[in-house]
Amino acid sequence: MLSKVKSEALHVKPKVEATSFQSILLDDAKILMNVIDGLEEDAIVAFDTETTSLDAYNAKIVGFSFCVDEDMAYYVPISHNYLGVGEQISMEDAKKALIELLKHKIVGQNLKYDIAVVYNNFNLPRIDIYADTMILAWLLNPESSVGLDTLALRFFNHPMIKFKDVVQKGENFSTVPLDSACEYASEDAWMTLKLYHKLQEMLEPKLLILAREVEFPFIHTLLMMEKEGIKVDGAYFETLLLRTDKAIELLKNEIFSLCNATFNLNSTQQLGNVLFEQLGLPAVKKTKTGYSTDENVLKELLDKHESISKILEYRELYKLKSTYIEPLLKLSKTSPESRVHTSFMHTGTATGRLSSKEPNLQNIPVKTELGREVRGGFVAKDGCLLVGVDYSQIELRLLAHFSGDEAMLEAFNTHKDIHRQTALRLFGEAEADAKRGVAKSINFGLLYGMGPKKLSDTLGITTKEAKSYIDGYFATFPTVRKYLTSIEERAKEVGFVETLLGRKRYFDFENANGMQYAGYLREAVNTVFQGSAADLIKLSMNKIMATLVDDEAKLLLQIHDELIFEVKEEKAEAFAQSVKEVMEGIYALHIPLKVSIAIGKNWGELK
DNA sequence: TGTGATAGCTCG
DNA sequence: GTACGAGCTATCACAC
Known part of the structure; x- marks a missing residue:
């Protein structure tokens, strides 16, 4: 039951600069519903769950916290489990409360986890995400640490209560006493709300738009993929x-x-x-x-x-x-x-790409015959086929788009084999086929900021020869050199680069030694292409996810420039075509985007 | 027995 | 001394 002090606290007006707050234990269903019913319709609600496991799909919910103003935060205990545990909210009442609570503007720190927990513990309809502080912090600086504890220290100089200090070794949150659970959990919700307002102030409009229109909806896209599994x-x-x-x-x-x-x-x-x-x-x-x-x-x-x-x-x-x-x-x-079920790390890279872990399904072998056999073990369920769609040469197409190089634009616009076309320009018609591999290595190297040393290693030639190839390339494609140099000059001048959709990555040139300096230049160049490609496939995935018809097709995996779906057999071909159309038309560039399709009973057949 | 660094390998 | 971005497994040295 709420104490008198706590009841009065419910009516305290929010202050502008709260430095401390009250944590309130909501262990009575009626009062819980009253609090939630009392929320303004458009209230921004920071939300957090406490569970038995870091793995969202095996986690049992233990309680949840929420915070609507920076004076107080609430904790709702549901299934703490120890001798002498106090009053708690039943699963049934918790569900009713969550249905109402989650109708508001929900803000969280890594909501992909909390929403998965809610979906798995209660059978709730789609929950809309208003904002995620982890993603906002990542957009602010994709190479900084985005954990709640770190952010609290960094932005508010506030040391958070440590999980380790609350949960005994070998135990999980269900054995934490209600009072310390309440302190710990409500602090998380409180800090999340504070961080949300702070990050909202700090981020430039372009990045807030990227967050709202791409990254926040993308949380739901990832959630669905992870839940489905392969x-x-x-x-x-x-x-x-x-x-x-x-x-x-x-x-x-x-x-x-x-x-x-x-x-x-x-x-x-x-x-x-x-x-x-x-x-x-x-x-x-x-x-x-x-x-x-x-x-x-x-x-x-x-x-x-x-x-x-x-x-x-x-x-x-x-x-x-x-x-x-x-x-x-x-x-x-x-x-x-x-x-x-892999775990896709939304904030796992400095470029905007995803990463995948436990298990990593983005590095399943493909390059050797034996390796490909591993892919054969990933199969479509009965009555379904796997559909693979793949953006072909997306990063090179982006180079053509950004640089505006006439020769490259022409090659792509007339649907030529880009590597052969490069070889043709560099070495002439007679050698075009023989030197296609060289051209391909150079084209790849451009996107990575290559030097002659690595190119010579790759091609098994002398450094001198490699240097002459590179010089030859830039003589033939002067616009490309100009553009790549302009990325570097701009990065040095402003200290960051931007992708197609305005995602940023910073470089500290001022405090770099020679080797770091050169490394930053390569990273700057590569980030533009890798990051812009990531932008495009995210747009596509969101759009496709929004149009998926129940049980006809599921998005299972993303491997950077490739998507894997599981589709009802009879729908597979038509579905693949419609996905291809979405992906090719996702963004108007100076070159066409090209998507290739593969269909099979298992992943090994998708080639 | 646990942890962090290193080497090596997989993918795009 | 310079080709980008990731994650996983095994060994080894060292601490407890």
């Missing part, structure tokens, strides 16, 4: 594991016998010892701690010892087994309907 074929991975285990065992024995030594093949230290000391092979590269044994080094040694090719093969197989096959097999067994 089906994996456990039996398939079981077989694959047996096969790789056998092959690994065989290779291991061959290598030991060829090297005349038994050692831990996974230890680069021990391998270096065997190769460069016992066998006396020439060491070409060093690491901080000893000999390098990476792929490039081993390839150099291929014709020097019979074991090398086996070691490379072993590396490939062991990687597949330990990083992909075993973890995916385990997940297939533990997840309902054998569907794995």
